Amino acid sequence: MDYFLLYSNCVLVKGAHRATLCDLQKGAVYFIPKPLADLFLEDQAVDLVQLREKTEGDMVLFLMEIIDSLVENQLGFYTNQQEWKRFPALNKEWLFPAHISHCILDTATGRLDYFTESFVEQLSKLCCNFVQLRFFGIPPIEHLENILRLITGSQIKSVEILMPWNTAYESGCTYGKWINDYKKISSLVCWGAPSTCVVKEGARAMGYLLYTSEQINAATHCGIIDQGMFSTNITTYTESLNFNSCLNRKISIDIQGDVKNCPSMKESYGNIGDTTLVEAIGKPGFKKYWNITKDQVSICKDCEFRHVCTDCRAYLEDPGDVYSKPLKCGYDPYICEWAEWSTHPLKQKGINFYGLEKPAF
Amino acid sequence: MIVIHSQQDESTTDDVLDWLYYFGMEQVKRVNGTNPINAKALRINNHTQHSNLFDDAESSAINAYWYRRGHLACEISEPIKLGYSGFVTYFEKEYDHLTKGISQVFKQYRNINSFEDTGTNKLTNLAVAAGVDLLIPDTLVTADVKAIKAFSAIYPRIITKAIGHNRITATIDDNSYINIAVDTAIFDQDKINALPEENNFLPAVFQEYLEKKYELRIFYFHGQVYSMAIFSQLNEATKVDFRKHDTETPNRCVPYQLPEDIEKKLGRFMQHIAMNSGSIDMVVTPSGEHVFLEVNPVGQLQWLSANCNYPIEREIAKFLLHDS
Amino acid sequence: MIARSESERQKTINEFLDWLDAHRENLPVNAATWTFQYIEQQAVPEHELVSLGKYNARKAASISFYKPYSKICKF
Numbered sequence: 001m002d003y004f005l006l007y008s009n010c011v012l013v014k015g016a017h018r019a020t021l022c023d024l025q026k027g028a029v030y031f032i033p034k035p036l037a038d039l040f041l042e043d044q045a046v047d048l049v050q051l052r053e054k055t056e057g058d059m060v061l062f063l064m065e066i067i068d069s070l071v072e073n074q075l076g077f078y079t080n081q082q083e084w085k086r087f088p089a090l091n092k093e094w095l096f097p098a099h100i101s102h103c104i105l106d107t108a109t110g111r112l113d114y115f116t117e118s119f120v121e122q123l124s125k126l127c128c129n130f131v132q133l134r135f136f137g138i139p140p141i142e143h144l145e146n147i148l149r150l151i152t153g154s155q156i157k158s159v160e161i162l163m164p165w166n167t168a169y170e171s172g173c174t175y176g177k178w179i180n181d182y183k184k185i186s187s188l189v190c191w192g193a194p195s196t197c198v199v200k201e202g203a204r205a206m207g208y209l210l211y212t213s214e215q216i217n218a219a220t221h222c223g224i225i226d227q228g229m230f231s232t233n234i235t236t237y238t239e240s241l242n243f244n245s246c247l248n249r250k251i252s253i254d255i256q257g258d259v260k261n262c263p264s265m266k267e268s269y270g271n272i273g274d275t276t277l278v279e280a281i282g283k284p285g286f287k288k289y290w291n292i293t294k295d296q297v298s299i300c301k302d303c304e305f306r307h308v309c310t311d312c313r314a315y316l317e318d319p320g321d322v323y324s325k326p327l328k329c330g331y332d333p334y335i336c337e338w339a340e341w342s343t344h345p346l347k348q349k350g351i352n353f354y355g356l357e358k359p360a361f
Numbered sequence: 362m363i364v365i366h367s368q369q370d371e372s373t374t375d376d377v378l379d380w381l382y383y384f385g386m387e388q389v390k391r392v393n394g395t396n397p398i399n400a401k402a403l404r405i406n407n408h409t410q411h412s413n414l415f416d417d418a419e420s421s422a423i424n425a426y427w428y429r430r431g432h433l434a435c436e437i438s439e440p441i442k443l444g445y446s447g448f449v450t451y452f453e454k455e456y457d458h459l460t461k462g463i464s465q466v467f468k469q470y471r472n473i474n475s476f477e478d479t480g481t482n483k484l485t486n487l488a489v490a491a492g493v494d495l496l497i498p499d500t501l502v503t504a505d506v507k508a509i510k511a512f513s514a515i516y517p518r519i520i521t522k523a524i525g526h527n528r529i530t531a532t533i534d535d536n537s538y539i540n541i542a543v544d545t546a547i548f549d550q551d552k553i554n555a556l557p558e559e560n561n562f563l564p565a566v567f568q569e570y571l572e573k574k575y576e577l578r579i580f581y582f583h584g585q586v587y588s589m590a591i592f593s594q595l596n597e598a599t600k601v602d603f604r605k606h607d608t609e610t611p612n613r614c615v616p617y618q619l620p621e622d623i624e625k626k627l628g629r630f631m632q633h634i635a636m637n638s639g640s641i642d643m644v645v646t647p648s649g650e651h652v653f654l655e656v657n658p659v660g661q662l663q664w665l666s667a668n669c670n671y672p673i674e675r676e677i678a679k680f681l682l683h684d685s
Numbered sequence: 686m687i688a689r690s691e692s693e694r695q696k697t698i699n700e701f702l703d704w705l706d707a708h709r710e711n712l713p714v715n716a717a718t719w720t721f722q723y724i725e726q727q728a729v730p731e732h733e734l735v736s737l738g739k740y741n742a743r744k745a746a747s748i749s750f751y752k753p754y755s756k757i758c759k760f
């Protein structure tokens with residue numbers, strides 16, 4: 001047993017100062033100190049003989065203890081070179097059969113009148129089965145229920161809904177009723193609520209009712225980078241290796257009805273009033289962010305979270321550089337610390353550029 | 362037209378459909394559940410027109426067929442069932458013949474599995490596996506207590522399992538039943554000693570207990586082989602039978618590269634039993650030997666593709682599209 | 686459907702086990718390793734199932750997207 005081998009769905013991601021070990025099967029992230037990370041061969045195995053030879057006295061013990069604990073936590077196992085051959089690295093392909101994987105629809109008025117049967121058919125043709133509705137104004141009950149009924153009978157697998165909280169719907173038990181009646185709702189988030197809480201716990205990421213006291217009344221609130229939103233799974237990991245973690249296969253319609261890659265972007269590819277989704281996607285430039293991977297983004301490329309993190313190309317630290325780090329990320333991978341982004345001196349340029357100084361409400 | 366025989370809640374079928382739609386194929390007919398053959402018409406002549414086998418899917422327009430799950434069955438009415446028992450026995454045999462015939466017909470299309478594969482025999486499969494030089498566990502099928510005792514004396518431990526079907530539904534009334542799981546279990550000395558030698562038992566399967574480094578789940582599909590190692594030894598709950606899922610600490614499941622000779626033997630095995638796709642269970646012993654256990658024509662696939670990031674569903678779709 | 690009371694359930698199970706014991710020697714020789722589960726059918730009513738349009742699928746629960754759609758609020 002002269003090798004330590006990681007299980008191939010536990011992947012090592014090296015950062016500037018430390019590494020993460022991302023357990024893609026069980027969805028957990030562990031930290032690995034740099035000296036140990038540097039010892040990995042092909043990011044998969046540690047030659048234990050070499051470790052003992054090349055490392056100084058105390059360090060050997062320290063590193064061996066970490067490796068022992070990795071074995072104990074079932075992240076890897078002791079093996080020999082012979083057996084290592086039987087455990088190939090994970091296939092790096094992104095296996096997600098969709099021309100458009102998800103769709104964001106924004107409305108300021110509470111109405112999405114273009115959401116008709118023929119619109120759902122357009123999504124269907126693009127293999128788009130996941131939809132997010134972001135209401136910045138209160139949707140009339142009848143209107144939203146029409147939309148939900150369309151979704152119920154369609155190919156759409158799940159829908160996430162964001163909408164303003166209001167007293168009348170609360171006292172009418174409307175939110176709870178929607179969650180119960182429409183099983184395709186993964187989560188219904190009501191913003192501007194009296195408190196932030198989980199009102200109804202769902203199961204396996206479906207059927208959640210959540211209240212937040214935050215005022216989320218415009219697309220400018222988007223682009224948050226937060227550990228709570230990291231997703232540790234094979235689909236996210238392989239997508240981040242090959243494509244942009246946020247914008248790949250995304251389509252959106254902003255509050256004006258403009259078809260965009262993301263609602264916060266400037267570039268519009270036509271209005272939903274007179275353009276089909278397929279036409280918009282076919283226009284030059286629509287996919288221009290799809291291939292920007294985390295490994296190409298400055299600072300992120302040195303970050304140990306880059307394959308579980310989300311990304312944002314709409315709000316950048318340096319608005320003039322498409323490869324710039326997301327503006328709303330407060331993490332510094334060189335010192336491994338999180339800070340508040342909105343007050344950071346280096347962020348002020350970006351904040352001014354996007355007009356995010358004042359609270360947006 | 363691609364015809365898929367499945368069940369309404371079978372998610373691998375959904376995943377393959379994702380790929381078919383992605384490749385632009387909309388001519389798909391998914392038939393779910395138990396399909397009574399009463400209303401089907403099978404016509405056999407020199408032009409091989411098999412009319413009306415799956416509702417409106419004109420059989421002449423079928424380009425590919427995938428049997429995933431579900432049944433072809435003949436519905437025999439209650440009064441007949443409650444009548445003279447000889448009738449039912451006769452009808453069951455008679456329509457089993459027709460069911461097999463229909464399954465055979467589908468094998469003439471480009472196909473993945475057929476309903477007939479569900480009748481594959483675990484005992485003869487062991488013999489076939491041994492015949493192509495795959496290692497198999499020493500196996501005894503008997504009800505003879507003396508034979509079991511003699512068998513158990515050769516090995517430190519033996520296990521037992523069902524001969525072919527591992528679930529009994531003991532009906533209590535219309536809306537309740539007792540589910541009996543006949544899973545792989547250690548058959549220890551206490552249990553053996555408790556067996557009276559004079560008896561009228563029914564037979565069961567006994568096998569030497571194999572120490573495992575890990576277990577393998579292998580998906581064989583028209584010559585392609587996808588293997589996964591399951592580190593079931595890490596969890597007490599799954600040591601004997603990894604299908605007993607431990608949801609708290611799921612077993613570690615990772616891609617595995619079979620030795621070339623084993624892969625070849627498995628290919629020969631599948632050819633011998635004439636099954637073009639199936640999920641094979643194997644065990645790797647501490648000394649590195651690969652031991653064959655069984656093949657299941659309708660095994661779980663998501664488990665494999667999701668943990669190993671294998672493009673299995675895509676490849677199935679491509680096969681159905683004549684693109685591989 | 687009204688679920689059975691605990692005692693009624695236990696009685697059913699006991700009756701079943703007694704029956705097994707009485708016929709032990711006429712059952713498969715490994716019957717001592719069987720495991721049991723008493724199940725009251727609570728099949729999800731048809732209208733509670735999630736249907737997937739052209740997929741012709743009906744399932745107890747649908748699946749969620751694998752990552753956040755957009756990053757507009759924290760939870």
Ligand code: SF4
Binds near residue numbers: 247
């Ligand atoms: S690019 Fe930024 S603003 Fe646009 S959806 Fe992604 S996170 Fe939100």
Ligand code: SF4
Binds near residue numbers: 301303305326
């Ligand atoms: S630097 Fe920030 S945005 Fe970039 S990968 Fe790390 S956490 Fe994510």
